[in-house]
Amino acid sequence: MPTETHNFEREKLYEEIWSEPVSKVAKRYEISDVGLRKICVKLHIPVPPVGYWAKIAAGQTVKRPPLARIKGLTTYQRTVYRHPQDDERSTRTKARIGDDAAHAPEVPTVAPRTSIDDCLPLIKRMAKKLEGKQRDSRDWAYCDGAGLMRLSVSQQNSLRALLVLNQLLQTLSGAGYQLSTAGKENESAYVVVMDAKLTFRMKERSRQERVPLTPEQLAENKRLGFNRHSQRDVYHATNELEISAFRLGHSYADASTADSRSAAIETKIRAFVVRLRHFAIRNSVNAEIEAEQRVIAEARAAERARLEEIHRAELNRLKQVEEWASQLERANRLRALAAEFESRNRKSSDGVIDAAWIRRAADWLDPTVDCRWDDMDNVLSRYRAW
Incomplete structure (x- = not known):
């Protein structure tokens, strides 16, 4: 399995992330900025705070913290x-996106609505669904079902989540992509972006807290001899929304965008729609490459079958030759026996088998001699067991 290994040197990485934004450094390492930040945490490297590069651009002098000495790892x-086709996929996708730029529809800037009454019918149905008793594992309002999209948020952020999802769907519709809410049975609502059917999941990130038992609960557990009370988890709202795009029928998110410290998700919708088209192009390229690989695999299988058939045919010929060699060896032994019979003037006790009879049998066995023996050849083949 082909793999690539990247070494992140602590001092070098420290200089890099304080010389230019983390997002640019991450691209060089072919990793997400979130992933690079996690590596910085593992290596105890301080990361520039929010607004650092804006202050630098404004000409301000900002002191950066020194890289402290540590006793732990200095290299991550x-x-x-690396899939063998990754480079080919990347090259084709970039070329296809470049060719598509002149034909791609203009993505409008849609302002978020302020009321559910101004939203799409789908959003109104989802708002009604959220009023029901369906809850997720965090005991938060949950929406899912045929003709709907998944949504899981705290009560305090349910309105904003619906309005953001509405903003996304209206932006997609404004760009010419079709929204469908009447698919097959148990099928989610989806938007057709080029050849890709995409459905969306709106989710609020949460902060988990383990609630310890009270002294009274601990005392009761001890008195009863078993854990009548157990610790439970409480999930707190973070006000951070995340939208993920899924191909219909798939459980792995193909693209996502979310609230961040520097920008709200409402400001990222237009760029997200552009990314969805790029994803659809990439998905189309992947389908083409997979189809090509299937053709190659089928051709290889056909060639393998052809070679195996040749191999079987040659084996059968070899068996035939070995049989002929065995018959020739038997024929030569009979000829040697015939010579002995002739030199000693021998015959069988019934007078039938003599040197001439043995030579005729040898010629009949010999595959190099065209000889017919009526007494043998006139018998049905199933009795021919010489």
Whole structure:
């Protein structure tokens, strides 16, 4: 399995992330900025705070913290799997996106609505669904079902989540992509972006807190001899929304965008729609490459079958030759026996088998001699067991 290994040196990485934004450094390492920040945490490298580069651009002098000495690891090794077709996929996708730029529809800037009454019918149905008793594992309002999209948020952020999802769907519709809410049975609502059917999940990130038992609960557990009370988790709202795009029928998110410290998700919708088209192009390229690989695999299978058939045919010929060699060896032994019979003037006790009879049998066995023996050849083949 082909892999690539990247080594992140602590001092070098420290200089890099304080010389230019983390997002640019991450691209060089072919990793997300979130992933690079996690590596910085593992290596105890301080990361520029929010607004650092804006202050630098404004000409301000900002003191950066020194890289403290540590006793732990100073190098982080990251190994990633590289598919043999990755370079081909990337090259084709970039070329296709470049060719598509002149034909791609204009993505409008849609302002978020302020009321559910101004939203799409789908959003109104989802708002009604959220009023029901369906809850997720965090005991938060949950919406899912045929003709709907998944949504899981705290009560305090349900309105904003619906309005953001509405903003996304209206932006997609404004760009010419069709919204469908009447698919097959149990099928989610989806938007057709080029050849890709995409459905969306709106989710609020949460902060988990383990609630310890009270002294009274601990005392009761001890008195009863078993854990009548157990610790439970409480999930707190973070006001951070995340939208993920899924191909219909798939459980792995193909693209996502979310609130961040520097920008709200409402400001990222237009760029997200552009990314969705790029994803659809990439998905189309992947389908083409997979189809090509299937053709190659089928051709290889056909060639393998052809070679195996040749191999079987040659084996059968070899068996025939070995049989002829065995018959020739038997024929030569009979001829030697015939010579002995002739030199000693011998016959069988019934007078039938003599040197001439043996030579005729040898010629009949010999595959190099065209000889017919009526007494043998006139018998049905199933009795021919010489």
